[in-house]
Amino acid sequence: MxxxxxxxxxxxxxxxxxxxxxxxxxxxxxxxxxxxxxxxxxxxxxxxxxxxxxxxxxxxxxxxxxxxxxxxxxxxxxxxxxxxxxxxxxxxxxxxxxxxxxxxxxxxxxxxxxxxxxxxxxxxxxxxxxxxxxxxxxxxxxxxxxxxxxxxxxxxxxxxxxxxxxCGIQTGAGTVLNRLKPEFGSSIVVFGCGAVGFSAIMAAKLTGCSKIIAVGRSAEKLELAKELGATDVVNSKEITDVVAEIKKITNGGANYTVETTAVPEIVNQALYALRTLGTSAIVGATGDVTINVQNALMGEGKSMIGVIEGDSIPQVFIPKIIEYYKEGKFxxxxxxxxxxxxxxxxxxxxxxxxxxxxxxxxxxx
Structure with a gap:
């Protein structure tokens, strides 16, 4: 045809x-x-x-x-x-x-x-x-x-x-709900205020995280992040040391970070913003990144993982997201x-x- x-x-x-x-x-x-x-x-x-x-x-x-x-x-x-x-x-x-x-x-x-x-x-x-x-x-x-x-x-x-x-919404939400599975009362930082990042924020709210921190460069988008569930925001255009600000908000570092920007510098921020034994999920299609493995990762027992499509089975996951949407929760x-x-x-x-x-x-x- x-x-x-x-x-x-x-x-x-x-x-x-x-x-x-x-x-x-x-x-x-x-x-x-x-x-x-x-x-x-x-x-x-x-x-x-x-x-x-x-x-x-x-x-x-x-x-x-x-x-x-x-x-x-x-x-x-x-x-x-x-x-x-x-x-x-x-x-x-x-x-x-x-x-x-x-x-x-x-x-x-x-x-x-x-x-x-x-x-x-x-x-x-x-x-x-x-x-x-x-x-x-x-x-x-x-x-x-x-x-x-x-x-x-x-x-x-x-x-x-x-x-x-x-794809995009499934990736952000699934990274949190299917792969990271943050414990009630834990802290999470989402780098990037696009569709994937916002979906991760909405998903984090569903899990009962005590601190949900959005990091971005647009004041307007950071306001939307708060509307969608972020408890705190960090404007990287205004804050010189993003990692220090996150550690201040979380009293030492976050349990989880989600990196959606694919910017090498921000990948490092997502690692250094973690507390000991924290986990960073990388979902952006990122190129070469220089990492000091001892200081950023191994020395504090941290994990860095790549997540594709939110580890989702669409036929199972998409209907769940739709139900949360119909209930006003997503x-x-x-x-x-x-x-x-x-x-x-x-x-x-x-x-x-x-x-x-x-x-x-x-x-x-």
Whole structure:
């Protein structure tokens, strides 16, 4: 079928909305009419080829929509189901079989290799293949996805909001709830006031942390952090020694830190801000970092861990977050600004400037 999709033809180019061909769903796949899709930093780094993928490519990996057609072998979804779309996994490797699909042995191939689970793409133009991202490529009016990628969601929730739960929000919240699991009354610091950082703050509030400290450079965003659950904020534009300020607030250092910025200097701050035996979770796609292992890590028995997709099983985790949202305990809608699909380049520009926290592209009817 012919669909509209935002195509990146060359490294760093702007998105061009074109007519492309979408193949029929194959075994264990469904056709989804995309209602809306989030804009994530990962889309930017793929567009700029900091994470290399085949080109041309259709990006978008925080999709949400309505099932329009089911392929052979599909028994757990039907036409009309509302679904959120998340990362791709093989379902066959030892990590997938042990419930760690977010660490699938083929994660990079299936999410950044431009292909679906069967090794082919569903997108083409003029007979030439177009690569896919995360097995979904939801910067498009329709998408064909494997059922392992999708989660059925309640129809009483605005479907336009659901997409970011599949990546950015899932990453921040899951890092706290699934991996760190802070004890009641413990302290946590979140570095970075973006969608991932704010999601970590909201999750920390759910756990009953006594100190939830947000670190950022925007007074406006730090105010929002307090509204979402931060007990304290540190403006790194105004505070010269961020680590000293955190140790003052926590009476010696935090039990946990979450680093979302991918800035090497801040990675070090996240380590030095910990108390003895503390744990720092790194979720940003960070390059080379110079660390004094003795002083920053080993000498005080600290742990530094990397977390992918919040250690989440989307089909289990996303419905839980939606329930908390419906109860008013996880107001992630406060992070969102909607854009028309045709405004995709503006959405990316505003996200880069920091004037919007989580842009969501809404498709035309």
């Amino acid at each position: 012919l669909i509209k999709a935002a195509v990146i033809n060359e490294k760093g180019n702007e998105f061009i909305i074109e007519d492309v061909e979408l193949a029929e769903p194959k075994y264990n796949e469904v056709l989804v009419k995309i209602v809306a899709t989030g804009v994530c930093h990962t889309d930017s780094v793929v567009r700029d080829q900091l994470i290399p993928t085949p080109l041309p490519i259709v990006l978008g990996h925080e999709g949400a929509g309505i099932v329009e057609k089911v392929g052979p072998g599909v028994s757990n979804f039907e036409v009309g189901d509302h679904v959120g779309i998340s990362f791709s996994s093989c379902g066959c490797c030892s990590n997938c079989l042990e419930g760690h699909a977010y660490m699938c042995e083929d994660f990079n191939k299936l999410n950044f290799g431009g292909i679906m689970n069967d090794g082919t793409t569903r997108l083409s133009k003029d007979g030439k293949e177009i690569a896919m991202l995360f097995g979904q490529s939801t910067f498009a009016t329709h998408s064909v996805v494997n059922t392992r990628n999708i989660t059925k969601v309640d129809k009483d929730v605005d479907l336009r909001l659901i997409g970011p739960l599949g 107001p992630f809608d406060k992070l969102i600004k909607f854009y028309k699909f045709e405004e995709i380049n503006k959405a990316f520009e505003d996200s880069k400037k920091g004037s919007v926290i989580k842009p969501i592209l809404v498709m035309n009817d």
